[in-house]
Amino acid sequence: MRIALVIRPFTDENLQTALQMDVKDIVTVLPNAGPVWDYLAILRHKKRIEDQGLRWSVVESVPISDNIKLGLEGRDSEIDNYCQTIRNLGAAGIPVMCYNWMAVFGWMRTSMTTRTRGNALASTYDHSDMENAPPVTDYGDITEERLWENLEYFLKRVIPVAEEAGVKQGLHPDDPPLSPIRGVARIITSPEAYDRVISFIPSEYNGLTYCQGNFKAMGADIPATIHHFKDHIHFAHFRDLHGQVPTFSESFHDDGDSDMAEAVRAYKAIGFKGVIRPDHTPTFAIDQDDVGGYNFLGRLYAVGYMRGLIHGTD
Numbered sequence: 001m002r003i004a005l006v007i008r009p010f011t012d013e014n015l016q017t018a019l020q021m022d023v024k025d026i027v028t029v030l031p032n033a034g035p036v037w038d039y040l041a042i043l044r045h046k047k048r049i050e051d052q053g054l055r056w057s058v059v060e061s062v063p064i065s066d067n068i069k070l071g072l073e074g075r076d077s078e079i080d081n082y083c084q085t086i087r088n089l090g091a092a093g094i095p096v097m098c099y100n101w102m103a104v105f106g107w108m109r110t111s112m113t114t115r116t117r118g119n120a121l122a123s124t125y126d127h128s129d130m131e132n133a134p135p136v137t138d139y140g141d142i143t144e145e146r147l148w149e150n151l152e153y154f155l156k157r158v159i160p161v162a163e164e165a166g167v168k169q170g171l172h173p174d175d176p177p178l179s180p181i182r183g184v185a186r187i188i189t190s191p192e193a194y195d196r197v198i199s200f201i202p203s204e205y206n207g208l209t210y211c212q213g214n215f216k217a218m219g220a221d222i223p224a225t226i227h228h229f230k231d232h233i234h235f236a237h238f239r240d241l242h243g244q245v246p247t248f249s250e251s252f253h254d255d256g257d258s259d260m261a262e263a264v265r266a267y268k269a270i271g272f273k274g275v276i277r278p279d280h281t282p283t284f285a286i287d288q289d290d291v292g293g294y295n296f297l298g299r300l301y302a303v304g305y306m307r308g309l310i311h312g313t314d
């Protein structure tokens, strides 16, 4: 397993800092991309990374529209665009794409100002705060069955293209893994949901982004699920929490409820060859900008902790 980073802001100085942490794997989107990610633009972004001695290991993420997730008009041409983007990424040698199946709204928290260790800023999701939230009514009933049907439809068109292009697909859990929220169903909320996803097309290209924070939020056994999904884990997010759904707060990686060393042992035991990146971290008092879990210092601290776990476990 190799440690990777999202670079925010995407500057040469920050790329160089990653290399100084001995992080050589970069997780990024293509800046200013159109509906189809252009091959030459992909190539130049890749060269910008490689010219600094790094590599572009994962695309996180090519957006998937609500037309596709909800089965609305226009989805077929948008799926065609997604497939052409996969071909272009494959031609450029990018091996893994992360995506999610959250409709209408994505990652959600009810507070970004929770105080964690030393009054560092962290985030919380508390479902009781959402009980009176106005329901979403713009798209008709958004049921779990509707999301499942559209996901199956999508995968049956996309996975054969991904296989041909050599680009593995890693589905990220819904965050929070809870259904419904404001009347909008969510489906990627349990380990069993992933068994169903894989059953649609049993291919190693039809896999997971194993986001540890969300598996923790589901109440899943983290080492057991890493073993269960071993051949389908293409990318991992390292994160921890206090609590689980319906209420949890994010924590420093060395301060949450999980046994993170056991998680690292599990990745090693399955021979995980992909990359793992620190996911959200709390914001330190001396950090210059509070960017909702992606401040640089928090992730620098996380990389040191991850490196120590990797060195110290067997």
Ligand SMILES: [Mn+2]
Pocket (backbone or CB within 6 Å): 172, 211, 212, 213, 237, 279
């Ligand atoms: Mn994640």
